[in-house]
Amino acid sequence: MFCLNNVILLIIAISYRYKGGQLMKVDEKTIIKKFDMLNSSKIPKPKLVLHCFNAFWVGGLICVIGQFIGDVFSEMGVPSDEKGTYVSIVMVLIGAILTGIGIYDKLGDFAGAGSVVPITGFANSIVSPAMEFKKEGFVFGVAAKMFTIAGPVLVYGIGSSVIVGILYYFIRW
Amino acid sequence: MGRRVGIQTVEIQSKPRIISTYNIVGPKEGHGPLKEYFDRIIKDDLNGTESFEKAETSLLYTAVSESIKKAKLKEGDINYLLAGDLLNQLFSSSFAARDLNIPFLGLYGACSTMAESLSVGSMIMEGGFANYVVAATSSHFSAAERQFRLPLEMGSQRATTAQWTVTGAGAMVLGKKGDFPYVTYVTTGKVKDYGISDANNMGVAMAPAAVDTIKQHFMDTGRKPSDYDIIATGDLGTIGRQFTEELLLEYKYDMKGHYIDCGEEIFDSKKQGTNAGGSGCGCSAVVATGYLYKNMLKGKFKRILLVSTGALLSSTSSLQGETIPGIAHAVSIEFGGE
Numbered sequence: 001m002f003c004l005n006n007v008i009l010l011i012i013a014i015s016y017r018y019k020g021g022q023l024m025k026v027d028e029k030t031i032i033k034k035f036d037m038l039n040s041s042k043i044p045k046p047k048l049v050l051h052c053f054n055a056f057w058v059g060g061l062i063c064v065i066g067q068f069i070g071d072v073f074s075e076m077g078v079p080s081d082e083k084g085t086y087v088s089i090v091m092v093l094i095g096a097i098l099t100g101i102g103i104y105d106k107l108g109d110f111a112g113a114g115s116v117v118p119i120t121g122f123a124n125s126i127v128s129p130a131m132e133f134k135k136e137g138f139v140f141g142v143a144a145k146m147f148t149i150a151g152p153v154l155v156y157g158i159g160s161s162v163i164v165g166i167l168y169y170f171i172r173w
Numbered sequence: 174m175g176r177r178v179g180i181q182t183v184e185i186q187s188k189p190r191i192i193s194t195y196n197i198v199g200p201k202e203g204h205g206p207l208k209e210y211f212d213r214i215i216k217d218d219l220n221g222t223e224s225f226e227k228a229e230t231s232l233l234y235t236a237v238s239e240s241i242k243k244a245k246l247k248e249g250d251i252n253y254l255l256a257g258d259l260l261n262q263l264f265s266s267s268f269a270a271r272d273l274n275i276p277f278l279g280l281y282g283a284c285s286t287m288a289e290s291l292s293v294g295s296m297i298m299e300g301g302f303a304n305y306v307v308a309a310t311s312s313h314f315s316a317a318e319r320q321f322r323l324p325l326e327m328g329s330q331r332a333t334t335a336q337w338t339v340t341g342a343g344a345m346v347l348g349k350k351g352d353f354p355y356v357t358y359v360t361t362g363k364v365k366d367y368g369i370s371d372a373n374n375m376g377v378a379m380a381p382a383a384v385d386t387i388k389q390h391f392m393d394t395g396r397k398p399s400d401y402d403i404i405a406t407g408d409l410g411t412i413g414r415q416f417t418e419e420l421l422l423e424y425k426y427d428m429k430g431h432y433i434d435c436g437e438e439i440f441d442s443k444k445q446g447t448n449a450g451g452s453g454c455g456c457s458a459v460v461a462t463g464y465l466y467k468n469m470l471k472g473k474f475k476r477i478l479l480v481s482t483g484a485l486l487s488s489t490s491s492l493q494g495e496t497i498p499g500i501a502h503a504v505s506i507e508f509g510g511e
Contacts, residue, residue, distance in 0.1 A: 026424050034423055035367050035381060038416050043377070044333045051330070099326050108328020115328050124328050132324035135224040149327065 055114030058107070062118045066091055088119055095123030100131070125149040175299040179393025181360050181386075188355035189298035189306075191506065192348040194462035195240035197232050199314065199340030202451075202459065205440045210463030211341075212239065218315060218340065226264050229313035229342070232455075233258065234269040236342035236462075237309050244305075244346045248274040251346070252303035255290040257281050258311050258454055259338075260320060265311050275307065283483030284379075284408050285362075286310035287343065287458040288502035291479070294347050295356040295504070304349060311342030312453030321372070321488055332373040336410045336452035339439060343458030345466075354469045354508035358394055362386035364485065366498040372491050376413025376436070376449055379482040382499035383409060384420040387480055390503045391426060398431045402474040405465060406501070407457030407481035408436035410449035435460035457481040469508045476507045 070087045078086055098104040104124045107115045115121050126146055133145035147154065178184050195212050203214030213235070220228040233256065241248060254273060256266040257280035270277035282289035290308035297303050317338040318325055347356075365385050369378035383406050391397055398404060398421075409417055414434040421428055435457045436450035461479050468474045482501045491497075 031381070031384065031420055031423055032367055034420055035416070038419055039369070039377060042415060042419075043374070043412065046330075046333050099328075102326060104328045105326045106328075109330055111328075112330040121328065124326070128324035128326035128328075131326055132319055149323070 051112050054110055055112045057114070058111035059114035059118060062091075062115065062120055065094075066118070091119045092123040095120030096127045099124045099127040104128075122150060122153070125153075175296070178358075179389070181362070181389045182393035183296060183299075183359045183361075184394075185295050185299050185356050185359060187299050187301075187349070188357065189295050189347045189349065190351050190353040190355045191345050191466065192351050192353050193240050193244035193346045194344065194466045195236050195243055196343040196459040196462040197235050197239075197341060198455070198459050201314070201337075201445065202339055202341055202439060205445065207439055207460065207464050210467050211459065212463075218313075225313050225316040225319065226260060227268075229258065229260070229265040229311050229316050229340075230268045232313070232340070232342040233265045233309060233311035233344075234272055236311065236344040237269065237273060237275075237307055240307065240309070240344040240346050244348065246305060246346065251275045251305045251307050253278060253294065253297055253306045254309070255280055255294050255297075255306065256309040256311075257286040257290065259283060259317050265313075265316075265342075266309075269311075282481075282500060282502065283485050284312070284452060284454050284456060285481040285483030285500050285502050286454045287407070287461055288479050288481035288504050289483075291345060291347075291356065291504050292359040292361060292502050294345075295359055298347050298349070303347075306347040307344055308347065309342065309344035310454040310458045312338055312340070312455035314338040314340045314453070317453060331448055332371075333448055334371070334374040334377065334410075334412055335448045336376060336408065336436060336450055337440060337445075337447035338453035339408075339436075339451045339456040339459065341453075341455035341459040343455065343462035345462060354466065354506050356504055357507050358390070358503075358505035360386055360390040360393060360503040360505075362389075362501040362503070364498045364500050366496050368496050370491070370494070370496045372486060372497065374412075375452060375484040375486075375497065376408070376410035377416055378497035379484050379499035379501065380409055380413045380416035380420065382501040383413075383417050383480055383482050384424075386501040386503050387417070387421060387478075388424045388426065390478065390480075390505075394505075398426055398428045401431055401476050401478050401505075403465065404428065404432045404478040404480065405457070405460065406432075406434045406436075407479075407483070408450070408452035409434045409482055410436045410452065411442065412449050413482075438464070454483075465506075469506065472509055475509050476505070479504045479506060 130146045133141035197213040198211045222228045254275040254277045258265040263279045294306040294308040365381040367381045439451040440447040480503045485498045
């Protein structure tokens with residue numbers, strides 16, 4: 001009787017699917033529901049542990065290089081309160097050069113925040129749009145677009161330092 | 174004369190032939206799995222010009238003019254050029270058309286432009302308003318990146334769902350006579366937006382539009398997936414393709430064995446680092462004019478459904494927190510079979 005059961009099931013299935021020669025209407029709401037379900041389960045997740053690890057050691061390495069340059073300046077007799085400025089200048093230069101010769105974007109793809117957060121990443125965010133928009137000229141291209149990415153950092157960085165400065169003025173400890 | 178069938182489909186009875194095609198791609202596409210189907214592979218992303226936008230213009234110009242030459246026609250024989258691209262104010266299409274002596278209609282359908290221009294072209298042919306029409310489109314990775322995303326040299330990580338805009342242009346010449354693949358049905362899609370706002374997840378954002386258009390095409394024509402040798406969506410990528418397959422199952426359409434996505438085919442994602450696959454107007458254009466058309470001529474495919482898909486976002490709409498509307502148009506192309 002197994003066979004007959006199957007045949008009946010098949011007939012039921014076909015008559016369920018077809019209605020007057022056309023496929024049965026499925027409400028779009030069920031599609032949206034399924035879509036949301038797929039969207040929350042089927043999107044591949046980034047490899048978080050690997051990315052964190054790479055960000056950690058690359059970011060750390062950049063800091064070690066910075067420290068090394070700082071130590072060299074100390075050896076050269078640069079006073080310790082000026083040393084930080086010197087190191088920043090050199091690191092920005094390194095970031096800019098690596099951007100210019102097309103290495104920093106590959107480093108960024110590998111290290112993520114590890115190369116974005118240090119000051120070399122800040123240099124990258126200014127040099128890369130400057131290079132990109134050179135074709136629109138030096139005024140409306142390079143100069144105008146140079147800070148499209150770094151601009152917000154500057155605005156809120158400087159802005160918050162002013163606020164902190166005012167607070168510090170009134171609440172000295 | 175053509176007639177409407179069902180809700181969104183037009184039957185093209187005069188069977189406008191695709192009498193020639195031409196495509197030209199960038200170096201990365203030229204290293205991909207479909208390289209043997211490209212007519213020309215450029216060596217340098219700039220193609221001898223001074224900017225990426227101008228390079229894209231030159232690609233589109235080359236595709237259009239070479240496709241006309243290949244059909245043994247002159248620019249003056251063509252009644253309409255239907256073209257579009259991704260750049261603001263259709264940079265590439267308008268400036269390529271500036272150098273072509275052909276009446277021009279610019280179309281914007283984002284990455285759905287190949288099917289859109291082919292649809293409109295077929296309907297113009299069906300209406301008897303033209304002897305020859307050229308449908309074309311282009312995209313350029315670097316030009317798209319600078320308009321929609323971040324500077325090229327900016328060091329940032331690409332999302333797993335991100336896609337790689339294809340550098341390339343494809344053109345098709347439609348004519349009335351000859352033994353060539355011809356257009357039989359045109360299904361024009363509706364805009365669908367299921368609330369995806371991540372511009373790095375465009376394949377998924379466009380999947381609902383593809384699903385809706387494919388489903389409507391089947392309902393309107395009474396066809397089913399197995400009636401086609403290949404159904405090719407434009408640039409949904411790996412993840413968008415999976416979504417489309419799953420969602421069409423809800424409508425009881427099983428696409429298995431008949432379905433590819435141009436964006437998934439054009440690159441070797443693992444070797445070329447393109448994550449979810451290719452995208453851009455050029456993606457479905459170079460795959461349709463290359464892999465699909467050339468295999469139709471060889472007799473490998475007798476009936477295909479080209480479903481180019483577009484994400485209708487702009488750089489302003491994303492910043493204003495809008496979600497990404499998707500669109501998909503389907504064109505049925507047949508040759509040699511019944």
